[in-house]
Amino acid sequence: MEPLREVPQRVSENSPNLINNMDEYQDMYDTALANLDTFWLNETRQRITWKSPPTIGIEGSFLEVPEAPLKWFSDGKLNVTESCLDSNLENRGDKTAIIWEGDEPDDCREITYSELHDEVCKAANALKALNVGKGDRVIIYMGMVPEAAIAMLACARIGAVHSVVFGGFSAESLRDRVLDCHSKVIITQDEGLRGSRKIPLKQVCDEALEGEHPVEKVLVYRRTGGDVDWDDSRDVWWQEFVGEQSAVCPATICDAEDPLFILYTSGSTGKPKGLVHTCGGYITYTSYTHQTVFDLREDDVYACVADVGWITGHSYIVYGPLANGATSLMFESIPTYPDAGRYWDMVARHGITIFYTAPTAIRALAAQGDDFVKQHDRSSLRVLGTVGEPINPDAWNWYYDVVGEGRCNIVDTWWQTETGGICITPIASVTPTIGGSATLPMPGIVPLLNDSDGNELTGPSEGLLCIKHPWPGQARTVWGDHPRFVDTYFGMFPGLYFTGDGCRRDERGYYWITGRVDDVINVSGHRMGTAEFEAVLVSHDAVAEAGVVGFPHPIKGSGVYSYIVLQSGAEWNDNFSVELNLLCRKQIGAHAKIDLFQHVPGLPKTRSGKVMRRILRKVAEGEPDALGDISTLADPSVVEAIKEGAQAL
Numbered sequence: 001m002e003p004l005r006e007v008p009q010r011v012s013e014n015s016p017n018l019i020n021n022m023d024e025y026q027d028m029y030d031t032a033l034a035n036l037d038t039f040w041l042n043e044t045r046q047r048i049t050w051k052s053p054p055t056i057g058i059e060g061s062f063l064e065v066p067e068a069p070l071k072w073f074s075d076g077k078l079n080v081t082e083s084c085l086d087s088n089l090e091n092r093g094d095k096t097a098i099i100w101e102g103d104e105p106d107d108c109r110e111i112t113y114s115e116l117h118d119e120v121c122k123a124a125n126a127l128k129a130l131n132v133g134k135g136d137r138v139i140i141y142m143g144m145v146p147e148a149a150i151a152m153l154a155c156a157r158i159g160a161v162h163s164v165v166f167g168g169f170s171a172e173s174l175r176d177r178v179l180d181c182h183s184k185v186i187i188t189q190d191e192g193l194r195g196s197r198k199i200p201l202k203q204v205c206d207e208a209l210e211g212e213h214p215v216e217k218v219l220v221y222r223r224t225g226g227d228v229d230w231d232d233s234r235d236v237w238w239q240e241f242v243g244e245q246s247a248v249c250p251a252t253i254c255d256a257e258d259p260l261f262i263l264y265t266s267g268s269t270g271k272p273k274g275l276v277h278t279c280g281g282y283i284t285y286t287s288y289t290h291q292t293v294f295d296l297r298e299d300d301v302y303a304c305v306a307d308v309g310w311i312t313g314h315s316y317i318v319y320g321p322l323a324n325g326a327t328s329l330m331f332e333s334i335p336t337y338p339d340a341g342r343y344w345d346m347v348a349r350h351g352i353t354i355f356y357t358a359p360t361a362i363r364a365l366a367a368q369g370d371d372f373v374k375q376h377d378r379s380s381l382r383v384l385g386t387v388g389e390p391i392n393p394d395a396w397n398w399y400y401d402v403v404g405e406g407r408c409n410i411v412d413t414w415w416q417t418e419t420g421g422i423c424i425t426p427i428a429s430v431t432p433t434i435g436g437s438a439t440l441p442m443p444g445i446v447p448l449l450n451d452s453d454g455n456e457l458t459g460p461s462e463g464l465l466c467i468k469h470p471w472p473g474q475a476r477t478v479w480g481d482h483p484r485f486v487d488t489y490f491g492m493f494p495g496l497y498f499t500g501d502g503c504r505r506d507e508r509g510y511y512w513i514t515g516r517v518d519d520v521i522n523v524s525g526h527r528m529g530t531a532e533f534e535a536v537l538v539s540h541d542a543v544a545e546a547g548v549v550g551f552p553h554p555i556k557g558s559g560v561y562s563y564i565v566l567q568s569g570a571e572w573n574d575n576f577s578v579e580l581n582l583l584c585r586k587q588i589g590a591h592a593k594i595d596l597f598q599h600v601p602g603l604p605k606t607r608s609g610k611v612m613r614r615i616l617r618k619v620a621e622g623e624p625d626a627l628g629d630i631s632t633l634a635d636p637s638v639v640e641a642i643k644e645g646a647q648a649l
């Protein structure tokens with residue numbers, strides 16, 4: 001493993017950033033904390049187009065969440081699409097709002113702000129004609145086409161509540177969500193396209209709608225022209241129906257606290273939670289964080305390669321960037337199609353200046369070698385971002401040295417579906433970084449570490465990551481189940497938002513997310529993060545990925561069970577376990593010993609790339625038949641291989 005390396009941020013010349021150095025960061029942090037109301041009211045009035053600007057900041061507190069959801073800017077009235085579209089027409093009408101890169105590298109579209117405005121208005125009028133009104137729910141089940149963003153904004157335009165369901169979800173998962181939020185319309189496409197593979201979105205949608213359901217119309221965008229079944233009384237082609245609508249659609253005026261969207265995430269139980277984000281606070285926070293964290297400049301070409309089906313796509317492909325008048329790239333394909341150089345080819349062709357991805361993609365690409373990167377000109381890149389999981393130093397270093405040529409700032413951004421936007425992160429060109437640390441909180445965010453008894457830890461320490469004060473971007477409730485929202489996030493420590501993550505704070509006050517706390521293993525009284533083991537394991541040259549979980553051990557309480565994925569070309573032999581344990585001993589300590597090693601072809605992952613640790617845990621616990629809901633798995637065959645391998649151990 002390469003040593004941790006501290007990297008000073010390059011101070012940008014003529015940066016229009018709101019924060020230009022650490023003193024300014026500290027000033028803004030202190031100002032926010034001195035009066036959160038004033039701070040956020042100022043931010044929202046300056047950056048958001050309000051029909052009637054708010055005079056009230058926050059109403060309620062974390063202690064009062066059990067009685068009623070928090071409110072921000074509750075006397076303000078707005079429509080978020082006026083910030084994302086109309087406000088950009090005068091000065092940026094001809095500026096590219098969305099660059100779309102399709103599955104094939106030569107299949108690109110550029111949509112200006114004025115074109116986007118017109119397309120959104122047409123789609124909004126189409127929804128109205130389909131009997132969708134303010135407050136109605138619309139499910140969007142699409143791939144990465146601009147029409148997905150247009151559909152989201154069209155809902156927002158008329159005050160309807162969208163719920164994007166990631167295009168890889170099964171019919172059953174889609175049906176659950178349709179029933180849970182009672183959606184009136186589904187917007188989908190004939191087929192999706194990823195790495196030349198076709199995804200039968202309309203067909204899955206048809207399956208989801210077998211049996212009773214509340215859906216009246218299905219609006220279908222024709223992407224591939226593939227054959228689909230058609231129900232004349234229910235199905236409507238996007239191209240024909242949206243195409244004939246007027247491009248004038250006045251924005252429906254909403255209350256700041258009207259719901260903007262519902263986004264489902266899986267919790268610890270089987271039933272997914274529909275987190276509810278509201279208009280005024282969400283758009284304020286995504287706009288603020290997107291501009292500040294990435295040091296956004298007017299002519300940036302900004303690319304976040306997440307999917308709009310996840311919160312990252314909502315906040316940092318669509319809402320944040322458009323509210324800031326940025327050029328935002330949407331990517332339909334996968335990082336390895338046609339080869340592992342796709343991202344960097346894209347950087348060169350579009351002149352991408354800010355690139356935002358997940359550590360899992362970085363590790364996968366690093367394993368393919370440097371040549372795929374070096375073939376392409378990356379001189380346009382200025383800021384690199386990561387999100388979704390802790391990044392191990394090797395992956396960070398590779399991103400920094402190879403992708404960024406040692407020239408770019410890396411922002412390791414910690415946040416969650418629940419937080420709406422980035423909470424702990426370096427500010428590009430300002431915060432000195434150390435690979436693996438998300439560094440410092442955004443202004444307005446006050447992290448707090450507790451021990452499991454609820455005692456606040458001070459100074460350098462490791463504990464449960466909570467947030468002390470409300471911020472505008474956070475989810476307000478779980479759709480239809482406020483008690484579940486209260487239980488999950490405020491039940492552990494009344495008066496604090498509990499993130500579910502473990503975290504270490506170092507001597508200089510930097511935060512290091514150690515992973516979900518349900519992934520802590522207590523071995524003979526030593527609490528150890530599975531992520532700690534995993535970081536050691538992947539630092540071995542032959543190891544591509546590793547998943548570590550606890551299993552019941554008669555003497556130690558928990559034993560440590562590891563799943564190892566080797567780099568292509570490497571072959572498993574029994575010496576590995578000895579070598580890997582030596583590494584653990586060296587990097588963590590003598591108590592850090594792995595009891596079992598299982599060589600596996602891959603880790604079970606969700607389609608957004610998160611390891612489904614529950615599956616690893618169940619197999620390690622000897623309960624391979626009690627895996628629970630595995631409908632979100634990207635590749636079910638991996639699970640079969642893991643189960644078989646475990647039996648042979």
Ligand code: 7RM
Nearest residue numbers: 387388389390412413414415416417513516
């Ligand atoms: C944005 C997103 C949230 C969980 C969160 C963490 C983990 C996210 C980082 C991270 C370490 C990071 N939303 N996580 N970002 N861990 N460093 N920079 O991913 O709701 O899908 O996931 O992801 O455990 O609680 S999410």
